[in-house]
Amino acid sequence: MATKTEEILEQLKQLTLLEAADLVKQIEETFGVDASAGGGMVMMAPAASTAAAAEVVEEQTQFDLILEEVPADKKIAILKVVRSLTNLGLKEAKDLVESTPKPIREGASKEEVTEAKKQLEEAGAKVTIK
Structure with a gap:
């Protein structure tokens, strides 16, 4: 052989x-x-x-939270939530809120982005999870 x-x-x-x-x-x-x-x-x-x-489809484990829209009358409340979620300074958070759509969280867990989405929506923002 x-x-x-x-x-x-x-x-x-x-x-x-x-x-x-x-x-x-x-x-x-x-x-x-x-x-x-x-x-x-x-x-x-x-x-x-x-x-x-x-x-078999791989289950997504990392998510991005995108701030889509900020109504003018809710801007301050949303700015406060963004600052608490990102630990950004006032100017950086203001720039982020004013230049939507922008990512707030990237590569985060589903629970983390769901909670952040809830906080932002309660403040009046429109957000999406990708």
């Missing part, structure tokens, strides 16, 4: 680059594998597992 694999290896060494690429393509189609995986490993990709993998 070792001689058979040695013969195949010798034949592979004699292939041109185009022939080797064609061989890889044929192996992928014939055996249902993907040779493009990192580290030079060939990954098996049977039809059943690829269909199941397509159905």
Whole structure:
């Protein structure tokens, strides 16, 4: 059996680059594998597992809270909430509130952005979570 694999290896060494690429393509189609995986490993990709993998959607764990709109009559209340959420100084928080849409929190947990959204909406702001 070792001689058979040695013969195949010798034949592979004699292939041109185009022939080797064609061989890889044929192996992928014939055996249902993907040779493009990192580290030079060939990954098996049977039809059943690829269909199941397509159905699996990664759950988002990090969220951004975007301040969309600030009504003029609610600006001061919203400014106070923004300052408490971001620890920005008065001028920085004012600039942020006046230049909407702007992110208030980035890469935060769902609970954190939900609570911040609630506070901002109670103050009169329009916010979105992305």
